[in-house]
Amino acid sequence: MDKSGPAGVSSIADMSLAAEELAAQRTALWGRVLALLMIAVLITIVTPWPGPLFYYPLLVVFVLLGFGALLAERARIPWLRYVFVTADFALLTFTLLYPNPLIPYDFPPQFTLRFGSFIYFFVLLAGLAYVYRPMLVLWGGVSAALSWTIGIAWLVNLPGAVVQAPTGQNREELMEAISSPYFVDLGVRLQEAIVLLITAGLLALAVSRARAIALRQASLASEKTNLSRYFPRKTVELLATKTNPLSEPREHMAAVLFADLVSFTGWAENRPARETIGVLREVHALLAETVFRHDGTLDKFIGDGLMATFGTPEASDRDAVNALAAAVEMADVFRNWKQSRAGSDAGQLELAIGVHYGPIVLGDIGSDRRMEFAVLGDTVNVASRLEQANREIGCRLIVSVALVEAAMAENPDDTKAALARLKKHGPLSLRGRSATTDVLMLQ
Known part of the structure; x- marks a missing residue:
C-alpha cells in the first residue's frame, strides 16, 4: 500500500507518535524508579525506625505498577493503561492515609493528615505528562481526587473523628477542636481535591499541545522521508524549509x-x-x-x-x-x-x-x-x-x-x-x- 499520500503520511505519523509514546513510557518508568529511590532515602531519614519497613514494600509495588503500565503500552491495550493509573493513585492514598503500624507512636489515623503528605500526588500526576496522552492525565487527576475523597471519607467515619470546629466565640474550645489529633478539616481537604483537578486539567492542556507538536514533527519527518526517496538530502532540506x-x-x-x-x-x-x-x-x-x-x-x-x-x-x-x-x-x-x-x-x-x-x-x-x-x-x-x-x-x-x-x-x-x-x-x-x-x- 502506498503511504506517500496524506492518509499515508498520517498513518506514518501515528506510528511515529506510537513509538514516541512507548519511549516516553520507558522514560516515565525510569523517572518513577529514580523518584521512588529518592523517596525511599527520604523515608529512611525522616521516619522513625522501624517505620520505613512498612513503606519499602509499597514502594516496590509502585515500581511494579510502572512496569505494568509499560507492558500495557507495548500491548496497545487502551483500557489497561487507565487501570494502572487508577491503581497508582489508590495505592498512594492507602500509603498516605493508612496508619503505619510500625511507627512507635500511638496516633489516630486522622493524625496522618498533619504530615502534609498530599504533595506526593503531584509527583505521580507529573509522571503522566510524559506519555502524550491528555485524557490519561485527566483520568489521573480524577482518579487521584476520587481516591483521596474516599480516603478522607473513611477517616471521617472512624470513631472519634472531629470534622467541624465549634462556631461559638469560645476560643479555647475552637483551639482544642483544631488541635485534636482526630480533627479533619474538610475545607482544606476539599481544596486539595479541587487543586488536584485544576492541576490535572492544566497538565492535560500542556500535554495536548505537546502531542500536537509531536504529531506535526512526526508528519514532517515522514514527509521528509518520502521526499528522500526522490531527492538528495540537500534538496530535501530545501523543499522542507522553503514555502513553494x-x-x-x-x-x-x-x-x-x-x-x-x-x-x-x-x-x-x-x-x-x-x-x-x-x-x-x-x-x-x-x-x-x-x-x-x-x-x-x-x-x-x-x-x-x-x-x-x-x-x-x-x-x-x-x-x-x-x-x-x-x-x-x-x-x-x-x-x-x-x-x-x-x-x-x-x-x-x-x-x-x-x-x-x-x-x-x-x-x-x-x-x-x-x-x-x-x-x-x-x-x-x-x-x-x-x-x-x-x-x-x-x-x-x-x-x-x-x-x-x-x-x-x-x-x-x-x-x-x-x-x-x-x-x-x-x-x-x-x-x-x-x-x-x-x-x-x-x-
Missing part, C-alpha cells in the same frame, strides 16, 4: 539521465507478475541508489526505466561530474547484477543509458488539485534520444560531448577517470532533431 520553492518556473544548466531495460516488455510477457515485479524492483532499487549516491534527483520511474536529473532543483558546481560518474557506475552496477542472475532468464536483460547536459526549465505543473515537479526542455529530449540510440549502435551507455565538456570544466581529474572507460563515436543523428550530436559511448 518550485512555484515559479526557472531555467538553469543541469544534467539529465535516462535509463531503460532493453526488451523488458517482451521478456515479461510470459512470466508471472510476481517475478516481473520482483526483477523490476531489484533493478529500480539499484539504479535509484546509484542516482542518490551521486547527489542526483530521481525525477520519475517510467515503466521499466527511470529519469534522473543532476542540478535540480538547485544547481551545484558538480552536476555534470556527478551525472557522468553516476552513468558509468550505473552501467557497472547493472552488469554485476546480471552476473548474479546468470542462471536465470533475467540475466539476459540489458540496460541502456543516455545522459546530456544543457539548459532545462523546472517548476510545478498541473492544477491546484494535483501538482507535479517537472523538468522540461530540449536537454531532456536529447537525453531520452541518446538512451534510445544505444539499441541502434549496440552499446550500454551514451553521453553527449556537452556533458563531458561541462564535467571537465567542473573537475578535470574526476572526469578523466570516467573518460578512461568511454570511447568516441561519430556524430549521431537523433530522431526529431536536424543537427547531429557528438557523443561518447560505453560498450
Whole structure:
C-alpha cells in the first residue's frame, strides 16, 4: 500500500507518535524508579525506625505498577493503561492515609493528615505528562481526587473523628477542636481535591499541545522521508524549509539521465507478475541508489526505466561530474547484477543509458488539485534520444560531448577517470532533431 499520500503520511505519523509514546513510557518508568529511590532515602531519614519497613514494600509495588503500565503500552491495550493509573493513585492514598503500624507512636489515623503528605500526588500526576496522552492525565487527576475523597471519607467515619470546629466565640474550645489529633478539616481537604483537578486539567492542556507538536514533527519527518526517496538530502532540506520553492518556473544548466531495460516488455510477457515485479524492483532499487549516491534527483520511474536529473532543483558546481560518474557506475552496477542472475532468464536483460547536459526549465505543473515537479526542455529530449540510440549502435551507455565538456570544466581529474572507460563515436543523428550530436559511448 502506498503511504506517500496524506492518509499515508498520517498513518506514518501515528506510528511515529506510537513509538514516541512507548519511549516516553520507558522514560516515565525510569523517572518513577529514580523518584521512588529518592523517596525511599527520604523515608529512611525522616521516619522513625522501624517505620520505613512498612513503606519499602509499597514502594516496590509502585515500581511494579510502572512496569505494568509499560507492558500495557507495548500491548496497545487502551483500557489497561487507565487501570494502572487508577491503581497508582489508590495505592498512594492507602500509603498516605493508612496508619503505619510500625511507627512507635500511638496516633489516630486522622493524625496522618498533619504530615502534609498530599504533595506526593503531584509527583505521580507529573509522571503522566510524559506519555502524550491528555485524557490519561485527566483520568489521573480524577482518579487521584476520587481516591483521596474516599480516603478522607473513611477517616471521617472512624470513631472519634472531629470534622467541624465549634462556631461559638469560645476560643479555647475552637483551639482544642483544631488541635485534636482526630480533627479533619474538610475545607482544606476539599481544596486539595479541587487543586488536584485544576492541576490535572492544566497538565492535560500542556500535554495536548505537546502531542500536537509531536504529531506535526512526526508528519514532517515522514514527509521528509518520502521526499528522500526522490531527492538528495540537500534538496530535501530545501523543499522542507522553503514555502513553494518550485512555484515559479526557472531555467538553469543541469544534467539529465535516462535509463531503460532493453526488451523488458517482451521478456515479461510470459512470466508471472510476481517475478516481473520482483526483477523490476531489484533493478529500480539499484539504479535509484546509484542516482542518490551521486547527489542526483530521481525525477520519475517510467515503466521499466527511470529519469534522473543532476542540478535540480538547485544547481551545484558538480552536476555534470556527478551525472557522468553516476552513468558509468550505473552501467557497472547493472552488469554485476546480471552476473548474479546468470542462471536465470533475467540475466539476459540489458540496460541502456543516455545522459546530456544543457539548459532545462523546472517548476510545478498541473492544477491546484494535483501538482507535479517537472523538468522540461530540449536537454531532456536529447537525453531520452541518446538512451534510445544505444539499441541502434549496440552499446550500454551514451553521453553527449556537452556533458563531458561541462564535467571537465567542473573537475578535470574526476572526469578523466570516467573518460578512461568511454570511447568516441561519430556524430549521431537523433530522431526529431536536424543537427547531429557528438557523443561518447560505453560498450
